[in-house]
Amino acid sequence: MRVEGVLRASRANLLGLLLLPWLGFADVSQAQAPPAAGPPEADPAPEPTLKMLLAYWPDLDWSKPAPPGARAPSKDPRDLSGIWRQAKAHLYLQPDEGAAPNGWAPYTPEAKGVFMHRLRMNFEGTPVAEALVYCRPIGVVRGLTFPIPFEIIQQPGQIWQLFGEGGTRVIYMDQQHPKELKPSYMGHSVGRWEGGTLVVDSAGFNDKTWLDMAGSPHGEKLHVVERYAKSSDGSYIDVEIIIEDPDFYTRPFTIKTKNIWHPELEIPNYHCEDNPRAVVVKGVTTYR
Amino acid sequence: MMAVFSPDYVRPAARRLLCAIAAAIACCGLLLGASEATAASPPDFSGYWRALGSNALLKTREAQAPPLRPQSLETYRRNIAARAKGDLGFDSLYRCQPPGVPRALTLSPFRILQTGEQLMYLFDWNQVKRRVAVNGSHSTADDPTFMGEAIGTWNEGVLVVSSTHFNDRTLLDDALPHSESLEIVERIRLVQPDVLEDVITITDPETFDSPWTLVLRFGRLPATAPWVEDVCTDRITTLLTVDAK
Numbered sequence: 001m002r003v004e005g006v007l008r009a010s011r012a013n014l015l016g017l018l019l020l021p022w023l024g025f026a027d028v029s030q031a032q033a034p035p036a037a038g039p040p041e042a043d044p045a046p047e048p049t050l051k052m053l054l055a056y057w058p059d060l061d062w063s064k065p066a067p068p069g070a071r072a073p074s075k076d077p078r079d080l081s082g083i084w085r086q087a088k089a090h091l092y093l094q095p096d097e098g099a100a101p102n103g104w105a106p107y108t109p110e111a112k113g114v115f116m117h118r119l120r121m122n123f124e125g126t127p128v129a130e131a132l133v134y135c136r137p138i139g140v141v142r143g144l145t146f147p148i149p150f151e152i153i154q155q156p157g158q159i160w161q162l163f164g165e166g167g168t169r170v171i172y173m174d175q176q177h178p179k180e181l182k183p184s185y186m187g188h189s190v191g192r193w194e195g196g197t198l199v200v201d202s203a204g205f206n207d208k209t210w211l212d213m214a215g216s217p218h219g220e221k222l223h224v225v226e227r228y229a230k231s232s233d234g235s236y237i238d239v240e241i242i243i244e245d246p247d248f249y250t251r252p253f254t255i256k257t258k259n260i261w262h263p264e265l266e267i268p269n270y271h272c273e274d275n276p277r278a279v280v281v282k283g284v285t286t287y288r
Numbered sequence: 289m290m291a292v293f294s295p296d297y298v299r300p301a302a303r304r305l306l307c308a309i310a311a312a313i314a315c316c317g318l319l320l321g322a323s324e325a326t327a328a329s330p331p332d333f334s335g336y337w338r339a340l341g342s343n344a345l346l347k348t349r350e351a352q353a354p355p356l357r358p359q360s361l362e363t364y365r366r367n368i369a370a371r372a373k374g375d376l377g378f379d380s381l382y383r384c385q386p387p388g389v390p391r392a393l394t395l396s397p398f399r400i401l402q403t404g405e406q407l408m409y410l411f412d413w414n415q416v417k418r419r420v421a422v423n424g425s426h427s428t429a430d431d432p433t434f435m436g437e438a439i440g441t442w443n444e445g446v447l448v449v450s451s452t453h454f455n456d457r458t459l460l461d462d463a464l465p466h467s468e469s470l471e472i473v474e475r476i477r478l479v480q481p482d483v484l485e486d487v488i489t490i491t492d493p494e495t496f497d498s499p500w501t502l503v504l505r506f507g508r509l510p511a512t513a514p515w516v517e518d519v520c521t522d523r524i525t526t527l528l529t530v531d532a533k
Contacts, residue, residue, distance in 0.1 A: 081403065135384065135521045137415070153401045153408060155334060157512075160401055160410070168415045170515045184517040266419065271434060273384040273414075273521065 048119050050103050056122065057091035057214045062147055063260065065235070071263040073234035077196030080152045080159070080228060083266065084237060084259035089147030091213040093243075095253040111217055111248035118215030128215065131208040135272035137167035137185035139209030140202055140224055144241055145257060146213070151267045159191060159198070164267045171200050183220050185209055198228040211243065219247040236260045330442040331478050334402040336513055337506035340483075343394035346461045348500045349487075355497040360465055367463035380457050384520035386416045386434035388458025389451055389472055390488055390504065396518075397509055407440060407447070414520035420449050427453070432468050434458055449474040460490065467494035482508035 062085060073082065093105055107115060121128045132138055138146060143163035151162040159171040171191040181188050181204030188204040202224040211218055225242040237259045244252040345368075348354060356364055367378050376382045387395050396413035409418040420438040427437060432455035440449045451472040460466055475487040484506040491499040 136519055137517065151408075153403065155401055160408075162408070162410075162417065166415070168410060168417075168515070185519065186517055267417070271386050274386075274434070 048116065048123065052123070053092055053119060053214060056119075057212075059091065060089040060147055061087075062089055063087040063258075065260055066262050067264055073261040073263070075232065075234040077230045078193060078198075079154070079234075080198065080230065080237060081154050083149050083151050083262045085149040085262050085265065086145065086147060087236070087258040087260050090145040090255060090257070091147075093141070093145065093212045093214075093216055093253075093255050096256040105216055106250045106253055107216075108248055108250055114217045115215055118210075118217075122215070130210050130215070131185070132165070132210070135166065136208060138163050138165045139167065139185055139205070139211070140169060140187055140189070140226075141211045141218075141222075141241060141243060141255075142209060142213075143167050143169075143186075144226070144239060145255060149262055149265050149267065150259075162267050164270060166270070166272050169202075171198075177201070177203055183207070187222075187224070196229065198226075200224075200226040200228070202226070217248055218243075218245045221245050221247050234261065330447070331445050332402055333400045333407060333447070333476065333478070333484060334511075336397060336399050336509040336511050337484055338397040338509055339394045340505045340507050343504065344462045346390075346464060346502050349503050354464060354490075354500050356464075357495060357497055360495045363465045364463050367459070367465070371462060379459060379462075381459075382524065384414060384524060385457065387411075387413060388434050388454065388460070389418070389436055389438075390486075390502075391459060391461055392416060392418065392435070393486065393504055393506075394461070412516065412518055414518055420447075426450070429453075432456075436470075436472070445477055447474075447476040449476065465495060466490075466492050469494045479505075484508075 148164040169186040183206035189202040398411040407420040437453040
């Protein structure tokens, strides 16, 4: 999938490198760098505010539907197969409980410290090296909220979910979590149908992934419950993601995503290990 | 197969009779192999498969050395010598780059998730994927990739897969080089319920004197075997320390 986008962005290098292979799926303008948050002040740096954070890691609008004439989706609520893309990319996981988002995720004081360090390093132009940029799998929460499509393939007893940025998971429909789970990037997932809603329970994660682009941390106690409810016309799936990790968050919190049917897309051969490096020409970051 | 027996102009009663005859023939296995199906319902290759035998250095179907051109033969021999010395710098696999085709088929077990539109190969090795689009057409873009672009067509019970658009940075086995001119045609069928056969014809005039054919066979593993997350960079990397916090 050849990309011919040009990013205006020194600040968005990290985001740009990760998103570049996907820009073919959306207007390039949607993924351009957000307005600068301003240079860091003299030491000590001020505590980043939520406003600064959301200016840096905004929710991107990817709600464009499938093009006219695209293959129609199945209306069967239990048929989730196909390619889906988030209507809104959550680069920072604001909890979605209640009518209005209430800002910060409910970090424990220690988790808030870790998060603020990551945020500050980004603001200062020296982002913390994270697992995803070293080609590790994306993790479940970030895979579901990252602005890239995912594919669902249903097999007897198993639902496979392939994330375009890297990371494959299987949801076992006929078993429970084993007693001993070796921690992994994508964890271990079991699912069941509650009427037309798929409920997925995941545990057994390692602590190496980030929950979002901004750097929300988690540990090995991360427990994720997802509820997939397909719209009556089949054109989108509402996914509710409940995140629980008592070591990093003071309470469970919920992220809601809407995932739009996109039969015209495919999960391409994206190989992080061969990720073409950005080239900076006259101050403009381009893609070779 | 049914289409042969039931053109539209044949009257319904005659069609039923002809279909019955066809079904009887199929049941007796006189014309159709037990594992073959009609064009209307292709066989299901879904499952978890592992290549049988040793495939580190591929041979032709006639157990001959592949017909390498002189310059490629030199590269081939150099690669084998380097590997014997433990020098794997020539092999992009050891930088976690995708294995290409057919090597990916021999390197690790893989799953096939088959639907009407595609066969998705999920290789255990570093979770590499290969999508075979059914009844698609090759793109005209000059966009070579490690795993190439694969288009499949059902012909009776055989899936014929044409793969092109390869880059030249993979090997066909532990040592065999190829160029971007590589084209692969596979004829894949179930020869037994638990054995998948892949007859692979390799055409690459820059590397080989002539097209050549090899045969791989895959045995079925339990479909219930758990998915084990293989992360190549974790396997090979001690140089990079990822900040987990």
